[in-house]
Amino acid sequence: MSTLNMDLSNYRDLLKQYIRTQDETALYQAEQFSKLSMQQNISPEEIINVHIQALQELYPELPEGIKSSMNFLLEAMISYGLAYQEFQSLREQQLALKSEISVAASMQQTLLTTVKPEVEGLDIGAISIPANQMNGDYHHFVQNDDNKLGIAIADVIGKGIPAALAMSMIKYSMDSIPENRMDPSNILESLNRVVERNVDPSMFITMFYGLYDPSNEKFYYSSAGHEPGFYYNAAEDKFEEIEARGVVLGVTRDTEYRQYERKVNAGDMIIMLTDGVTECRQGDRFIEPEEVLDVIKSYMHLPAQKLVEQVYKHFERLQDFHLRDDFTLIILRKEV
Amino acid sequence: MNLDINVSDKDSTAVVALAGEIDAFTAPQLKEQLLPLTKESGKVVEVNLENVNYMDSTGLGVFVSALKSTKENNSELKLVQLQDRVMRLFEITGLTDIINIDSTVRGGS
Numbered sequence: 001m002s003t004l005n006m007d008l009s010n011y012r013d014l015l016k017q018y019i020r021t022q023d024e025t026a027l028y029q030a031e032q033f034s035k036l037s038m039q040q041n042i043s044p045e046e047i048i049n050v051h052i053q054a055l056q057e058l059y060p061e062l063p064e065g066i067k068s069s070m071n072f073l074l075e076a077m078i079s080y081g082l083a084y085q086e087f088q089s090l091r092e093q094q095l096a097l098k099s100e101i102s103v104a105a106s107m108q109q110t111l112l113t114t115v116k117p118e119v120e121g122l123d124i125g126a127i128s129i130p131a132n133q134m135n136g137d138y139h140h141f142v143q144n145d146d147n148k149l150g151i152a153i154a155d156v157i158g159k160g161i162p163a164a165l166a167m168s169m170i171k172y173s174m175d176s177i178p179e180n181r182m183d184p185s186n187i188l189e190s191l192n193r194v195v196e197r198n199v200d201p202s203m204f205i206t207m208f209y210g211l212y213d214p215s216n217e218k219f220y221y222s223s224a225g226h227e228p229g230f231y232y233n234a235a236e237d238k239f240e241e242i243e244a245r246g247v248v249l250g251v252t253r254d255t256e257y258r259q260y261e262r263k264v265n266a267g268d269m270i271i272m273l274t275d276g277v278t279e280c281r282q283g284d285r286f287i288e289p290e291e292v293l294d295v296i297k298s299y300m301h302l303p304a305q306k307l308v309e310q311v312y313k314h315f316e317r318l319q320d321f322h323l324r325d326d327f328t329l330i331i332l333r334k335e336v
Numbered sequence: 337m338n339l340d341i342n343v344s345d346k347d348s349t350a351v352v353a354l355a356g357e358i359d360a361f362t363a364p365q366l367k368e369q370l371l372p373l374t375k376e377s378g379k380v381v382e383v384n385l386e387n388v389n390y391m392d393s394t395g396l397g398v399f400v401s402a403l404k405s406t407k408e409n410n411s412e413l414k415l416v417q418l419q420d421r422v423m424r425l426f427e428i429t430g431l432t433d434i435i436n437i438d439s440t441v442r443g444g445s
Contacts, residue, residue, distance in 0.1 A: 155393070157393040157394065157396060157397045200401075201400065201401040201404045201405070202367065202397040202398060202400060202401035203397060204396075204397065204400055206393075206429060224430070225428060225429035225430040225431070226428075227428060228428065245430060246430050247429065247430030247431065247433060247434060248396075248400075248429045248430060248431065251400055251403075251404075251431070251434065252434060275392075275393065279392065286421070325392070
């Protein structure tokens with residue numbers, strides 16, 4: 001209470017000055033007084049108490065009714081004081097949480113880091129940008145001893161921290177699948193069982209898994225409800241949607257995933273993405289899938305990594321640099 | 337954008353009429369209203385999406401958990417009058433195979 005008492009005379013002088021002169025500077029100082037009180041955790045009812053004391057000193061003959069009314073006001077302010085205390089402690093907790101989340105986000109980064117491999121005859125570009133602190137998109141490259149290249153691209157439905165945790169679970173389950181069982185349909189079937197058993201019912205994961213075998217130049221793939229990618233056929237200079245049916249991971253227990261395959265010719269491109277790419281909005285307007293392809297086409301002369309970066313920059317500009325959803329785009333091009 | 341949720345719960349059928357957008361902001365409200373309905377054994381919960389012009393994957397999450405709840409509680413979930421954009425989302429995710437969706441009448445503008 002000592003600081004407050006010290007300020008009491010100050011408050012009284014200010015009040016006196018204001019009553020006499022109606023001076024703006026006194027008002028400004030009153031504002032400073034309230035800010036200082038907040039810094040010192042002084043509650044609103046304490047300020048009213050100071051006001052009552054100052055008033056009594058200034059007007060010893062204060063009518064009884066006014067005095068009682070001030071005490072009444074003081075009682076009425078007590079709840080505000082409590083609410084303010086609560087606000088203070090929440091603010092501290094929020095700061096603590098914020099720093100924990102940023103630690104978790106950087107841990108996730110470290111855990112889920114994937115290295116874009118060098119594969120002879122393939123030009124690979126990959127970009128993944130989170131909309132918030134933690135990325136709900138996931139992509140991973142696996143290079144087997146027999147030179148086959150596995151590519152997983154996934155989106156965890158349910159955002160934020162729970163999604164990020166589910167992602168780590170997926171990554172470790174995938175790491176534990178033996179190398180001779182790495183065909184796309186088998187991978188999705190195993191992951192489906194993991195997700196179905198372990199994840200909250202409103203959460204599920206979409207995933208596309210592709211496997212490129214350089215020995216026969218074939219691309220094998222399966223999809224668990226993932227946003228369809230595109231295939232660029234260089235000979236015909238045409239894009240087509242990669243059709244692959246399959247239900248999202250984690251909804252039904254014994255789901256089987258069909259595996260598809262296609263021969264990849266020189267100059268062909270395989271485009272894998274998440275819905276953060278196709279669900280871009282410009283103001284209130286959704287972009288059409290053709291627009292994504294037009295943009296890809298306009299940068300197609302660039303190396304794959306430059307290509308995905310330019311496409312990202314295009315949509316970042318289109319959305320005023322504010323992503324609504326995590327954005328992941330991977331392009332494989334078979335070199336001539 | 338907002339989501340209006342209008343529930344008319346009569347006898348064994350509850351009709352949930354939705355209007356607006358289902359996204360990360362509105363999905364929790366929908367979940368709060370939809371899930372309790374599916375907990376009643378024998379209940380048919382019909383969700384009308386005629387006036388839903390946008391739904392993202394968070395919305396799908398709500399319907400997936402509602403579906404799981406109907407299986408546990410022996411109730412039924414049915415989606416009707418989906419707009420094309422919303423229908424596409426159910427198709428891509430393969431959920432059309434496991435959720436009862438009446439796509440004969442399309443909703444929307």
